[in-house]
Amino acid sequence: MAVLEVQGVTFSYDNTTPVIENVNLTLQKGELVCLLGVSGGGKTTLFNIISGLHTPQQGRVLLNGEDVTGKTGRISYMLQKDMLLPFRTVVDNVALPLILKGMPKRRAREKASALFEQFGIEGTQKQYPAALSGGMRQRAALLRTYMFSGEAALLDEPFSALDTITKSEMHRWYLDVMDTIKLSTIFITHDIDEAILLSDRIYLLGGKPGTITDEIVIKEPKPRQRAFNLTEAFLQYKREIISKIHTS
Amino acid sequence: MNGKLRSTISNVLLPLAALVLLVFIWFAACEWGSVPKFMLPSPQAVWQAFVKDWELMLSHARVTLTETFIGLFFGILTGFFMAVVMDRFRIVQKLLYPLIIVSQTIPTVAIAPLLVLWMGYKMLPKIVLIILIVFFPISISLLEGFGSVDRDTVNLMRSMGANRLQIFRYVKMPSALGHFFSSLKISVSYAVVGAVLAEWLGGTEGLGCYMTRVRKAYAYDKMFAVIILISVISLLLIWLTGFIQKRCMPWEKINKTRS
Numbered sequence: 001m002a003v004l005e006v007q008g009v010t011f012s013y014d015n016t017t018p019v020i021e022n023v024n025l026t027l028q029k030g031e032l033v034c035l036l037g038v039s040g041g042g043k044t045t046l047f048n049i050i051s052g053l054h055t056p057q058q059g060r061v062l063l064n065g066e067d068v069t070g071k072t073g074r075i076s077y078m079l080q081k082d083m084l085l086p087f088r089t090v091v092d093n094v095a096l097p098l099i100l101k102g103m104p105k106r107r108a109r110e111k112a113s114a115l116f117e118q119f120g121i122e123g124t125q126k127q128y129p130a131a132l133s134g135g136m137r138q139r140a141a142l143l144r145t146y147m148f149s150g151e152a153a154l155l156d157e158p159f160s161a162l163d164t165i166t167k168s169e170m171h172r173w174y175l176d177v178m179d180t181i182k183l184s185t186i187f188i189t190h191d192i193d194e195a196i197l198l199s200d201r202i203y204l205l206g207g208k209p210g211t212i213t214d215e216i217v218i219k220e221p222k223p224r225q226r227a228f229n230l231t232e233a234f235l236q237y238k239r240e241i242i243s244k245i246h247t248s
Numbered sequence: 249m250n251g252k253l254r255s256t257i258s259n260v261l262l263p264l265a266a267l268v269l270l271v272f273i274w275f276a277a278c279e280w281g282s283v284p285k286f287m288l289p290s291p292q293a294v295w296q297a298f299v300k301d302w303e304l305m306l307s308h309a310r311v312t313l314t315e316t317f318i319g320l321f322f323g324i325l326t327g328f329f330m331a332v333v334m335d336r337f338r339i340v341q342k343l344l345y346p347l348i349i350v351s352q353t354i355p356t357v358a359i360a361p362l363l364v365l366w367m368g369y370k371m372l373p374k375i376v377l378i379i380l381i382v383f384f385p386i387s388i389s390l391l392e393g394f395g396s397v398d399r400d401t402v403n404l405m406r407s408m409g410a411n412r413l414q415i416f417r418y419v420k421m422p423s424a425l426g427h428f429f430s431s432l433k434i435s436v437s438y439a440v441v442g443a444v445l446a447e448w449l450g451g452t453e454g455l456g457c458y459m460t461r462v463r464k465a466y467a468y469d470k471m472f473a474v475i476i477l478i479s480v481i482s483l484l485l486i487w488l489t490g491f492i493q494k495r496c497m498p499w500e501k502i503n504k505t506r507s
Binding site: 048051052053072073074075076077079080081083085086087088096097099100101127128130131148 | 406408419425498
């Protein structure tokens with residue numbers, strides 16, 4: 001059974017012109033699925049619906065078969081910016097989802113702190129986010145997302161604000177971490193290379209109103225070699241995606 | 249080290265030099281200038297007044313400070329409450345905001361005698377006046393601080409299932425702390441001045457009372473002494489506020505050095 005299922009979701013902000021229409025997608029356990037599309041195409045809106053911040057006019061969101069449409073607090077959501085609270089130490093930021101769920105502060109801290117090493121941010125626990133580099137902050141933000149729920153996560157352009165070198169470093173790190181924690185994830189990007197490099201499947205979101213126009217499976221086995229993005233297979237996927245984007 | 253030394257010089261020594269120069273000019277004007285003694289007492293005379301009346305001034309200062317602290321406490325409480333309610337309910341904000349602004353256009357000097365008339369010569373009118381002075385900057389700045397919170401941060405918190413109270417506690421309140429302390433720094437000095445003013449207009453104790461008495465006695469050396477004392481008290485309170493702020497907001501230090 002799919003971890004997450006979006007069935008026939010239609011949403012509009014003003015009840016007349018839909019932003020997205022009849023969107024269907026599934027996320028299998030441990031899968032990394034990418035939602036690729038142009039900016040302003042309704043990707044973030046779709047995430048807001050899946051996370052329960054918006055309630056769709058039509059359609060349902062199912063988490064492990066349970067209807068969670070319009071319910072917040074079930075699926076972890078990481079927004080574009082790291083959104084670490086500047087007045088909390090890194091460990092207190094990461095532990096916040098647990099504290100919100102009612103876990104005592106000390107236990108939440110211990111639980112969060114135990115994962116710092118795995119996420120490559122060991123030693124930053126007592127620092128404030130402002131002292132961390134962009135990449136480190138993003139790691140902390142992902143750990144916070146994971147602390148919230150290990151079931152399914154939504155990542156909205158998690159690496160788009162980083163410079164190219166940091167970004168490719170983060171990609172490697174991300175694949176490594178995902179390989180161990182096996183978090184089922186949908187992530188948004190408008191970077192085709194990033195999509196091919198990281199995901200098991202790619203959904204193309206296009207048109208107005210936005211809908212899923214295509215689905216591409218990336219068969220390259222994981223863990224992927226460092227130079228995957230320089231191979232002919234990679235280019236083949238890229239050509240396919242570009243042509244599909246232009247025909248839709 | 250060199251930079252640190254330089255900043256010590258520019259931050260501490262330069263203002264101190266200006267102060268010394270000012271006192272010297274004052275001294276010179278009294279000693280060698282043509283300013284008559286009854287109009288401008290010399291620095292030595294003011295110092296002697298200090299020494300002579302120190303205990304009396306201190307007992308009056310105790311009263312003024314008590315009023316100031318009680319007034320500040322309830323003023324902050326009122327301001328905080330108003331800000332929270334206005335932030336939570338838009339309609340209350342629409343309703344009260346203009347009234348609050350208008351309330352601030354009424355001169356303090358005009359309200360003070362009325363308060364004395366209504367509430368007598370004891371501490372109550374002084375405390376009420378301080379509350380009236382203090383709640384305004386506090387509530388406005390807190391309201392602004394609550395509103396300054398990033399929408400996306402609130403959305404993230406909501407997606408984590410946080411309720412209103414949790415969003416307030418973990419995001420809104422700490423975000424507004426900076427605003428709160430800047431307005432508190434203004435408020436503490438206003439509060440002292442407010443207390444003195446109210447005592448001036450009616451009462452039997454406090455630095456304001458002491459001031460009216462020495463003024464009526466034409467004891468301008470004592471007058472100057474008490475003015476200096478009031479300034480020092482205000483400065484100390486502002487410094488104390490800054491000290492508490494640093495304790496309450498340890499993240500500010502790193503954020504400042506990094507940006």
